[in-house]
Amino acid sequence: MDAKCSICGVHACEKGLDDNFPAFCPMYDEELYKKAIEIVTSDKYEKFYKTSTKIEKDGYAVWPRVKETMVLIDRMKFKKVGLAFCGGFIKEARILSQIFKDNNIELVSAMCKTGGIDKTRVGIEEENKCSPNEYEPMCNPVAQAMVLNKAKTDFNIVMGLCVGHDSLFYKHSDALCTTLAVKDRVTGHNPCVALYCYDGYFQGRLDLDK
Numbered sequence: 173m174d175a176k177c178s179i180c181g182v183h184a185c186e187k188g189l190d191d192n193f194p195a196f197c198p199m200y201d202e203e204l205y206k207k208a209i210e211i212v213t214s215d216k217y218e219k220f221y222k223t224s225t226k227i228e229k230d231g232y233a234v235w236p237r238v239k240e241t242m243v244l245i246d247r248m249k250f251k252k253v254g255l256a257f258c259g260g261f262i263k264e265a266r267i268l269s270q271i272f273k274d275n276n277i278e279l280v281s282a283m284c285k286t287g288g289i290d291k292t293r294v295g296i297e298e299e300n301k302c303s304p305n306e307y308e309p310m311c312n313p314v315a316q317a318m319v320l321n322k323a324k325t326d327f328n329i330v331m332g333l334c335v336g337h338d339s340l341f342y343k344h345s346d347a348l349c350t351t352l353a354v355k356d357r358v359t360g361h362n363p364c365v366a367l368y369c370y371d372g373y374f375q376g377r378l379d380l381d382k
Contacts, residue, residue, distance in 0.1 A: 220348065223247045238271065241329065241350060245277055250327045254320035255281040256313070256341050258332035258355055265331060268352070280323040282316040284333060285309040313337040317344035332361070 175198035184193055193199055212221040223244060231240050245253055253272070257265040265281060272279045291301055291310045301308045311334055320328055321344075328347045330338055332355040342349055359365035366374045376382060 220248060237352060238268070241352060242272070242275060242277065244350075245327060246275075248327070252278050252280060252323065252325050254323065254325035254328035254345075254347065255279055256284075256316040256320065256328060256330050256333060256345075257281065258284050258311075258334065260355060260357070261332040261353065264353065268329075268331070280320060280325055282319040284311040284313065284316065284337065286319060287312045287315050311337045313341040314344050317341050317346075321346045 173196050176194075176196040177198070180194055180197070182189075182192060182194055182197075184190075184197070185199060198204065211217060227240055227243050227247070231243065235243070255265060255268065262283070265283075269279055269281065287309070289310050289312065291308050292298070294310055296310070298304045313333060316333075317328075317340075325347050328345050328349045330341060330349055330351045331353050333341055334355065338351070338354075353361060354363060355361060356363045356366075366378060369375075370378065
């Protein structure tokens with residue numbers, strides 16, 4: 173049976189219980205967790221995982237995510253950091269660049285429209301552009317990843333890439349990544365608003381057929 177943690181009412185994992193698991197609980201698969209522990213304690217990931225966990229404790233409800241990200245970069249001694257950002261986040265990217273400069277963090281950045289390639293080059297019909305029959309550059313997440321890979325970044329930050337485009341960036345990035353911000357123009361870039369207002373202002377607006 174597939175895991176369904178999102179509907180669990182027991183949450184034995186949070187309480188340290190070793191029994192009373194729901195039928196759909198993934199913790200019946202002990203071998204899975206053994207392999208997961210082997211990965212996070214491996215030479216490749218142990219320092220990164222432990223550093224991240226310590227930051228969770230040190231900055232809990234005190235540091236904003238920007239600060240947590242900077243502390244992770246500092247404690248991991250990353251020398252070169254990449255930023256893949258959406259063109260709609262140019263202002264935020266500039267502010268982040270200044271903050272990083274002030275803290276002596278080297279930042280390499282690539283905007284989503286890099287390459288300046290019209291959407292028709294990848295088979296997008298004119299009627300499926302936001303502005304049909306006009307030059308409209310494609311979002312190019314794979315190129316963004318390649319630009320940062322070429323720079324040999326130690327760690328990459330994603331800011332505001334489109335749903336799906338972010339997936340392609342993560343897939344093709346050589347370095348580990350973190351998400352600093354997600355794009356949601358309807359909610360002021362706070363997607364959880366749609367969840368909090370599901371029974372109110374967003375009632376009916378989250379149905380696939382509407």
